[in-house]
Amino acid sequence: MTMMTVAEFRQQVLVQRGGRRRGAPRYPDELVEFAVAHARASLAAGRRVNAAAAELGLSFATMAAWLSRAKSVSETRLRQVVVDERIEPTAAARGLEVRTASGHVVRGLTVVEAVALLRALQ
Numbered sequence: 001m002t003m004m005t006v007a008e009f010r011q012q013v014l015v016q017r018g019g020r021r022r023g024a025p026r027y028p029d030e031l032v033e034f035a036v037a038h039a040r041a042s043l044a045a046g047r048r049v050n051a052a053a054a055e056l057g058l059s060f061a062t063m064a065a066w067l068s069r070a071k072s073v074s075e076t077r078l079r080q081v082v083v084d085e086r087i088e089p090t091a092a093a094r095g096l097e098v099r100t101a102s103g104h105v106v107r108g109l110t111v112v113e114a115v116a117l118l119r120a121l122q
Contacts, residue, residue: 010057036070
């Protein structure tokens, strides 16, 4: 995804609409991904989805649909896994360790427990 500003996004939305105020144009994946990332960042900052949608010049319904679709797609996509080659020899005896993107660490898990935890965190 290329980097763009909110103003550039709004301009692209106008281009996609072809000057129409209403209707359901097909937006390129790049615009949808930008809108979803913007909405998620807004939510993380304590703002509401409708405020993020308005800022981007979208309806609440469009933004909510894109967020919902993005969530269901992300649940079916493979996730990148980083294998740490610097594992201590005794680490296997203690079980698996799961580190989240937000910095939380859970140690001493079995494979089944680690899988259940990762699924619950999605």
